[in-house]
Amino acid sequence: MTPDFPANAAPIKFYRHPLSGHCHRVEMMLSILDLLYELIEVDLLKGAHKAPEFLELNLLGQVPVIDDNGTLVADSNAILVYLVQAYGAGTDWLPTAPKSAAEVQRWLSLTVSHVATGPSRARWRTLIGAGDTAEAIAAREASHTFLGLMEGMIAGRDFLVGDSSTIADVAAYAYIAHAPEGGVNLADYPLVRAWIDRVQGVKGFVPMQASPIPEIA
Secondary structure, eight states, X not given: OOOOOOXXXXXXXXXXXXXXXXHHHHHHHHHHTTOOEEEEEOOGGGTGGGSHHHHTTOTTOOSOEXXXXXXXXXXXXXXXXXXXXXXXXXXXXXXXXXXXXXXXXXXXXXXXXXXXXXXXXXXXXXXXXXXXXXXXXXXXXXXXXXXXXXXXXXXXXXXXXXXXXXXXXXXXXXXXXXXXXXXXXXXXOHHXXXXXXXXXXXXXXXXXXXXXXXXXX
């Protein structure tokens, strides 16, 4: 939900699509940091992200984008870093200790590799009605491989990087939590499901719009 803005406030303009997990990362971070923002919907199905006026915001033609009083930032993970650096001073969302900082970066990299080619791709192929193609099947198989590895990676931890939440959790959450929408059942991954529950319990958490869960044989 968009906050109510004081009359003298200049909210951050947030360009997004409600079914995008990349956009959800940004919305969750804005909410966690209790920042004022204005939602601007970009209709991807109608090609609004390729329109000349949007390309002025991001030449790559991708959401999300934020406009913070004239400062444009694109790419969901880059936006998370920007928001914490600009507005999260004194918090643990972006740790500076070398080992923790490296682990956060590792998870950010995983979100644009294993998560993107696994749960994210499986879900998107299903949402556009291509849930049984070879690509979708391969994405579901890749999802299960990664989720099995993730069980071991987070064993003994409350969050992805130790015992407190970071932007790594924000970045990874949406596509993993919504993996069933791509036909990826999470029943065999109890540690992942427990992690999802803990992220949902973080103060300021906002849910992402759900999509139907397909029946996959």
